[in-house]
Amino acid sequence: xxxxxxxxxxxTVFIDLLGFGIVIPLLPLYAERFGASPTVIGWLLxxxxxxxxxxxxxxxxxxxxxxxxxxxxxxLAGSAISFTLLGLAETLPWLFVARVLAGLAGGSVSAAKxxxxxxxxxxxxxxxxxxxxxxxxxxxxxxxxxGGLLTHWQVTLPYFVAGATALLNCFSAMLFLPAPPRSxxxxxxxxxxxxxxxxxxxxxxxxxxxYLWMVFLITLSFSLFTGTFALLCQHxxxxxxxxxxxLLSFVGLMAALVQGGLIGPLVKKFRELPLATVGSAMxxxxxxxxxxxxxxxxxxxxxxxxxxxxxxxxxxxxALVSREAAASEQxxxxxxxxxxxxxxxxxxxxxxxxxxxxxxxxxxxxxxxxMTLATGFALSHFVAGRAARVPAxx
Numbered sequence: 001x002x003x004x005x006x007x008x009x010x011x012t013v014f015i016d017l018l019g020f021g022i023v024i025p026l027l028p029l030y031a032e033r034f035g036a037s038p039t040v041i042g043w044l045l046x047x048x049x050x051x052x053x054x055x056x057x058x059x060x061x062x063x064x065x066x067x068x069x070x071x072x073x074x075x076l077a078g079s080a081i082s083f084t085l086l087g088l089a090e091t092l093p094w095l096f097v098a099r100v101l102a103g104l105a106g107g108s109v110s111a112a113k114x115x116x117x118x119x120x121x122x123x124x125x126x127x128x129x130x131x132x133x134x135x136x137x138x139x140x141x142x143x144x145x146x147g148g149l150l151t152h153w154q155v156t157l158p159y160f161v162a163g164a165t166a167l168l169n170c171f172s173a174m175l176f177l178p179a180p181p182r183s184x185x186x187x188x189x190x191x192x193x194x195x196x197x198x199x200x201x202x203x204x205x206x207x208x209x210x211y212l213w214m215v216f217l218i219t220l221s222f223s224l225f226t227g228t229f230a231l232l233c234q235h236x237x238x239x240x241x242x243x244x245x246x247l248l249s250f251v252g253l254m255a256a257l258v259q260g261g262l263i264g265p266l267v268k269k270f271r272e273l274p275l276a277t278v279g280s281a282m283x284x285x286x287x288x289x290x291x292x293x294x295x296x297x298x299x300x301x302x303x304x305x306x307x308x309x310x311x312x313x314x315x316x317x318x319a320l321v322s323r324e325a326a327a328s329e330q331x332x333x334x335x336x337x338x339x340x341x342x343x344x345x346x347x348x349x350x351x352x353x354x355x356x357x358x359x360x361x362x363x364x365x366x367x368x369x370x371m372t373l374a375t376g377f378a379l380s381h382f383v384a385g386r387a388a389r390v391p392a393x394x
Contacts, residue, residue, distance in 0.1 A: 006119065006131055008177050013112050013135035015169040016076060019083060019162035021143015025248050026151065026158060026241055027086075028230045033155070034092040038231060042353020045227050046346040047096050051103025053342035056110050060338065068115040069179045073170055078105020080166035087159030109136070110338040117322050125322050127267070130315040133259035140252030148245025208333070210377070211320045212340055214276065217374040218283070218313050219341045221367035223348025225287060225306065228356045228363045232291070236360055237299075247303060254307025263315050272316035277378040279312025284371035291361035 028041045036044065063071040082102035089095050112132055120128035147158040233239040233247065266275055286305030293299040321337050348367075355362035 006116070006128060009112055009115050010131055010135040012072070012076075012169060012173050012177060013109065013132060014138050015165055015172070016079065016109075017136045017139025018143045018146075019079065019139075019165040019169075021140045021248075021252065022147035022150070022158045022162045022165075023083060023086065023143075024226075025144045025230055025245060026147050028227070029234065029241060030086075030155070031092070031095060034089075034095065036092055038228070038353040038357040039350075040092075040353070041231070042227055042350045042356075044092075044095055044099060045349040045353075048099040048103040048106065049342040049345045049349070051100045052106040053103075053339045053346065055104050055106065056338040056342060057336055060110055060114065060333075060336070063111050063114055067179050068111045068118065069173070069177055072111040072115070072177070073173050075105050075111065076166055076170035076173060078102065080163050080170060081105075083159050083163035083166055087156040087163065113318065113322075113338075125319045127264040129318045129322070130259040130263035130267075133263070133311065133315045134256050134261075136255075136259075138252065138256045141249045141256055142252075144245035144248035144252070145242075146245070148240075148242035151241045208321060211317055212337060214280075214374055214378060215314075215317050215321070215337060216340050216344045217370050217377070218280065218310065218317070219344035220348045221283065221287065221370045221374070222310060223345040224352040224355075224363040224367040224370075225290070227349040227352040228360075229290075231356060232360055236291075237294070247299065250300060251303050251307040254304055255311040258308055258311035259315055263311070266312070267316065267319075272320050273378060273382045275312045276316045277375060277382055279309040279316075280371050280375040280378055282306075282309030283313065284368045284375060285309075287364050287371060288368035290364045 024045075027045065031041045031044055059071055059075070079102060082098045082105070085098035085101065086095065089098060113129070116128040116132050117125065146161075150158040150161060229248070230241075230244050233244045239247070263275075282305045286302045286307075286309060289298065289302035289305065293302045318337070321333065351366070352363040355366060
């Protein structure tokens, strides 16, 4: 495992997600200033993901052909432009344009995942994905808190700061990020230009199908949470942007602790699928508790379950998905996985906004139900896997 490359990609992703963390938790509240309803806010958040779902598989294949580094640098440059456009926005359509542009260039995390797959062995891949997840999580630790504080000076300041950090990160990646080992290159096939065809092919492969559907359910549930949490905190609990940022930073802190330090030893002791099962159960419990948590203590307990549980889920499932993919198809498979996550987020954000407009507790109840389903799904795969390993007896 190339520790130097992992450290550089960790810093790159951390700075990228720092800007993302500054902006995204406050975006629903920012959109309300333009007269957006919860349903419209859901579509605004989803517009980024619709664009990303289209672009991610092509960016993944492009990274297989020309390398992870140029794709990552281009994505960071696109983020810098989109964040700046948000700060300059004067109308609601302008917000939509900025988010669509961000989605079209939003291949940084997908390219980083493929980069990790290139520089790790299958045995160390979960640890490498956890290291990447820690960089993402730390961005969420500091980003929301910093964004909440910046709103005290100027409501648009968080967006300009996010744009500046993305631009700085782009230049840093150009100077310091080495190119990972290259896989065998292949010509672009007709299927590579048809993301839905590619996704359908992968979703019927026995080794990948179950893991990809689990990723879909987990991401859908998390989107129901992230798309409405700021609105719930402001409407029901009267929290300020600074308080909301601090709470979301707590979720990021849990994720950083798990993915940055605990996931490696836990995987060695328990393996990936059992951890995903436990993480799904914790996530379900946390989502169910959020609308009931009228005190700070209960809210922190709910967010602990969400942050800890989701952090057990994603690096383990990403490692399982990556392990099932051939070396020459890492970017392609992880790009499709990224698209599935994007589709799940689209559904979650739009559905969450619609449910929130009807009753503010409904997105969380729906997410808890989905995660209960995911828990049962993971448990059945774990039991089936153990049964397959038991020798037949007379």
